[in-house]
Amino acid sequence: MESSLPDLEAILLVGGQGTRLRPLTLGTPKPLLPTAGVPFLAHQLARARSFGVRRIVFATSYKASMFEPVFGDGAALGLELVYMTEEEPLGTGGAIRNAAQGLTAGPADPVLVLNGDILSGHDIGDQVRRHVAREAAVTLHLTEVDDPTRFGCVPTDDEDRVTAFLEKTPTPVTNRINAGCYVFTRSVIDTIPAGEVVSVERQTFPGLIASGELVLGYPDRTYWLDVGTPAAFVRGSRDLVLGRLASPALPGPAGEFLTLPGARVSAEAKVTGGTAVGARAVVEAGASVAGSVLGDDCVIGEGASVTDSVVGRGAHVRSGTVLRDAVIGDRAVVGPGNELLAGSRVWPGVELPECAVRFSSDV
Missing domain, CATH: 3.90.550.10 (Spore Coat Polysaccharide Biosynthesis Protein SpsA; Chain A)
Structure with missing residues (x-):
């Protein structure tokens, strides 16, 4: 006590x-x-x-x-x-x-x-x-x-x-x-x-x-x-959502994921691993999100895969894209079919066209 x-x-x-x-x-x-x-x-x-x-x-x-x-x-x-x-x-x-x-x-x-x-x-x-x-x-x-x-x-x-x-x-x-x-x-x-x-x-x-x-x-x-690095920041959020560290400020019960008001997660999507889904964010059918931080008003497109990543406010990750250990800045758009792994960072407002990259450390 x-x-x-x-x-x-x-x-x-x-x-x-x-x-x-x-x-x-x-x-x-x-x-x-x-x-x-x-x-x-x-x-x-x-x-x-x-x-x-x-x-x-x-x-x-x-x-x-x-x-x-x-x-x-x-x-x-x-x-x-x-x-x-x-x-x-x-x-x-x-x-x-x-x-x-x-x-x-x-x-x-x-x-x-x-x-x-x-x-x-x-x-x-x-x-x-x-x-x-x-x-x-x-x-x-x-x-x-x-x-x-x-x-x-x-x-x-x-x-x-x-x-x-x-x-x-x-x-x-x-x-x-x-x-x-x-x-x-x-x-x-x-x-x-x-x-x-x-x-x-x-x-x-x-x-x-x-x-x-x-x-x-x-x-x-x-x-x-x-929590000074992106990987540690994601881990901290994940651990709080999962209840590995108790916090009186957690805005909901601990569990596999946390959704804020207005968030919409398709019944055909899979959200796990302590993911936090921001207000009015959308996770479309077939998408898979694990251990990640999704900002307010972002969209995770149909069939996209997001793991151990941060997706900023108003960002759009389009269909079929794969993110792993990535940071997507506010309002950035990642076109369909891209694959961003191992420390990739997309700056705010940047738009990546369809299948532009399979891996990039900084775009």
């Missing part, structure tokens, strides 16, 4: 450009991409609220003006939302310091910091309580991965004290990595230089460790996913 943490405040880092997810992020910030039927952040916000978080400061930068129209003041979510914008990107530490202007927490209070591109099933409440009990400067959620070279490698001692922070090292000493959820003591945030570009991974955390401050690890082996 998730336990409440009254009056806990959080900072949500949502300033990144999401370049690895292009073309999906050309017009929409990564945290707002539709994921299992709702904007990605809706899952994070609902989960934070379930642990007692009631006030969240958004640290925005890229397309900053798009967040408030989606979430407003947070009242509909049972939250108070505040928006702080970096005029120039300030790095992770600079973003946290800038967003701290919107906090009301006192110097000794814990402040939760969440990255806006992570899905996690760990116990936030337990992480915060452990931070407070140990009187740590910062407590880092840690998880284990098969390839730690792509992440911040975080060795700890027998009492979970972090002994080093090795950002993207080619020779990791452990497979335990920074999972992107932190609990800071508010006074520690205030030591980050204001208005400067600062990396918590390369500067703040190593500096605290070197000065003898307690940087605590919170190791955990529950569900965790960085």
Whole structure:
């Protein structure tokens, strides 16, 4: 049972450009991409609220003006939302310091910091309580991965004290990595230089460790996913729809597929594997869709096959086309008989004629 943490405040880092997810992020910030039927952040916000978080400061930068129209003041979510914008990107530490202007927490209070591109099933409440009990400067959620070279490698001692922070090292000493959820003591945030570009991974955390401050690890082996690539984004949506990670924001029961209002799936189509079918989207007879994300108003034509792919808003995948591990941008048209595999990406508004390609990485 998730336990409440009254009056806990959080900072949500949502300033990144999401370049690895292009073309999906050309017009929409990564945290707002539709994921299992709702904007990605809706899952994070609902989960934070379930642990007692009631006030969240958004640290925005890229397309900053798009967040408030989606979430407003947070009242509909049972939250108070505040928006702080970096005029120039300030790095992770600079973003946290800038967003701290919107906090009301006192110097000794814990402040939760969440990255806006992570899905996690760990116990936030337990992480915060452990931070407070140990009187740590910062407590880092840690998880284990098969390839730690792509992440911040975080060795700890027998009492979970972090002994080093090795950002993207080619020779990791452990497979335990920074999972992107932190609990800071508010006074520690205030030591980050204001208005400067600062990396918590390369500067703040190593500096605290070197000065003898307690940087605590919170190791955990529950569900965790960085949704920074198209394949991971599709997997995250799929896992939420299938119920592999529970989310209070899921707009329907978990199952093989999720349909939003106005969607039409032919009785002669097959939709499986945690597919999310957007509002007013159409899946025609004979089509097969597995483990994919279908945007609002898109059309999957008769006999088309779509697997582990994203089809953007208003896009049209015509009859007989095969998509596998592909990204189709908003309003793009893929003519009949095409075959796009293994990381293919079609930019928004592009029209591919009939049988134009059997494979393309970028069109």
